[in-house]
Every structure is written in structure tokens, then in C-alpha cells.
Amino acid sequence: MSSYVYKTTRRGVLLAKTVSYQVRLCSGNFRHLEVLKDENNVAIVTMKRAPVNSLNTELLTEISSVLTDLEETKCSGMILTSFSDKVFCSGLDIYEIFKSKPSAIGTSFSTLLEVFIKLYGSTFPTVAAITGHAPAGGCVLGLFCEYRIMVQNFKIGLNEDQLGFNAPSPIVKLMINTIGHRNAELALTSGRLFTTSQALQVGLVDEIAKDRTEAFEKADGFLRRFEMIPPLARNFTKQSMRRALLQDVTINREKYTEGFVSMISLHEVQQSIAAYLDNLKNKKRNAH
Ligand SMILES: CCCCCC/C=C\CC(=O)SCCNC(=O)CCNC(=O)[C@H](O)C(C)(C)COP(=O)(O)OP(=O)(O)OC[C@H]1O[C@@H](n2cnc3c(N)ncnc32)[C@H](O)[C@@H]1OP(=O)(O)O
DSSP: OOSOEEEEETTEEEEESSOOTTOEEOSSOOSSEEEEEOTTOEEEEEEOOTTTOOBOHHHHHHHHHHHHHHHHTTOSEEEEEESOSSBSOOOBOHHHHSSOOHHHHHHHHHHHHHHIIIIITOSSOEEEEEOSBEETHHHHHHHHSSEEEEESSOEEEOOHHHHTSOOOHHHHHHHHHHHOHHHHHHHHHTTOEEEHHHHHHHTSSSEEESSHHHHHHHHHHHHHTTTTSOHHHHHHHHHHHHHHHHHHHHHTHHHHHHHHHHHHHSHHHHHHHHHHHHHHHHHHHHHO
């Protein structure tokens, strides 16, 4: 287990260096996730696929399976976060969509849609504690949650156009629902990554935190807003707000997957991804 775990108290979530009697590690054999639950049955799900939490099929499958477990055990809330103080999640694992077999691209995307259905449609309240950069699929994970708290001085957004492909329509809808049509169109067509403060201004995130500890305090504050709200009523309202998009993704999952695979497999798109990866490597080289 990592040296830091999150100790939850009635007064808020605090960083602690040791496992408290109040916090228990969930059962389940996860390679890329740590799942802790407090005495109030709030789960803290920490992605820990070093170095940048890129979403490969294995990590996505683990997230999906945790979400099933949290539903079954009637979890009262969930905080999704990262082990890293630099990157929340770097999006889909580019190496699973670059020069890959259509079946592998399809599996990866379809598993992301499974996470969409379970996380966006969860019966319990969800909050993302975004402790670092959240490009593309990283931003998407945040958007699946109900509330986003982001540590200052990082970047978040849907930069798919920079890689040479477009964000699929359920993601476009999610972005429109969150920041409005005009802002979404401007952001998506340019593959814009927002700084934390720009993201707050436009409504892509709900609160800014100065560091991880504050992000957790605020996440806990968000979950505690519902202490006096009957969970059944809360969930009915949530589901009614999210039903249309959830039904669309559930019914058309296969169609969206086929569309994504066809688009990613195009020669021009593969060329753009190659150029993007070169650029990423050059940036790293020049930084050293
Ligand atoms: C209904 C669902 C619809 C979903 C629609 C589609 C959704 C998503 C599509 C995607 O998510 S495509 C992925 C897009 N991701 C990005 O553009 C992010 C690219 N990465 C970065 O910008 C940076 O790496 C970072 C995240 C800001 C971190 O920067 P840092 O300087 O800390 O680290 P690096 O040196 O750049 O990277 C370290 C190491 O990780 C590799 N890497 C980074 N991102 C990815 C990734 N997404 N997939 C795979 N690998 C990644 C990077 O190449 C470095 O590797 P090495 O050079 O060390 O081998």
C-alpha cells in the first residue's frame, strides 16, 4: 500500500500517513487502483497507473468493476482521484489506439463507454478530485462525475482535435451540458486545454483547490451537502437529469464503438497521432 492514505473524519477528509481504524481497504485485487472506504461508506478510488494514469483497457476494466462493487455495497459517495500530484489522468492510452488492431481499439473504447454508463449513471454522488492535468479522456472521467475540484495551475480539456480526431457525440453533449454550446464549440474545434482558473470561469470545474489536501476537504464538503437529502429522491433526480444521454450511450454503444474504430483507423488519423506523439517526445527532450 502507498505511504499516504486518506483518512475520513466527520469534519472532512484529511491526508494521513497511516491507515486509520476508520478507513478500510476494499477487497478486490486491483493492479492500477486503490480503493478505500470510510466508516460512512464513502469510497476513495485512486488511480495509480504510473506514470500518467493513461487509460488502457486493464485500468478501465478495473474502474468498471469497482463501480459495480460500489453499487452492490450501496456506497454513499465516491471521490475519484490520482496517485500523482502532476497528472490526474492523461486520457486513453495512446499506444492502444496507435497502430493497433481494430479489435483492440474497439475493446478500449467500448470499455470507456461501460465506465461512462456506470459512473455517469451511478446512484451515489460522485466527485473528481483532480490533482493534476486532465487532457482528453482525463477530462471525460471528470465529466462523468457530478462535481469537479481541481488543483490550481494544471490543464484540463478535450484536446482530441489536436490528435487528429473528433470527440464522439456523447462527449460533445456532455461538454455542452457542462459549459454551454458556444463555449463547447469554441473549445472542441480548437482542442483547447483550459488552465484550472479558466476551467473554473467557464464552468468546466466547480471549485479550485490550492493542493491535494484542500481538494479532498472540498470533495468531502460536496458529499456532505447530501447528508440531509433522502438518497432515493436524490438519485431519482440525478437519473432523470441524465437519462437521455445514458439511454443514448447504452442503446448505441456498439454503433459508437464502430464509429470510433473506423475514425481512428483512418490513415490520416494515424498519421496525426504519430505526429502528436513525436511532438510529445520532442517537448520532453527539449525540457531536459
Ligand atoms: C464516450 C467516451 C468518448 C471518449 C472519446 C475519446 C476520449 C479520449 C481520447 C484520448 O484520451 S486520446 C489521449 C489524449 N491524451 C493526451 O493528449 C495527453 C498526452 N500527454 C500529455 O500531454 C502529457 O504527457 C501530460 C499528461 C500533460 C503529462 O506530462 P508530463 O510532462 O508529466 O509527462 P510526459 O513526459 O509527457 O509523459 C510521461 C510518459 O507518459 C507517456 N504518456 C503520456 N500521455 C500518454 C497517453 N495518453 N497514453 C500513453 N502514454 C502516455 C509519455 O509518452 C511518456 O512516456 P515515455 O516517453 O516516458 O516513455
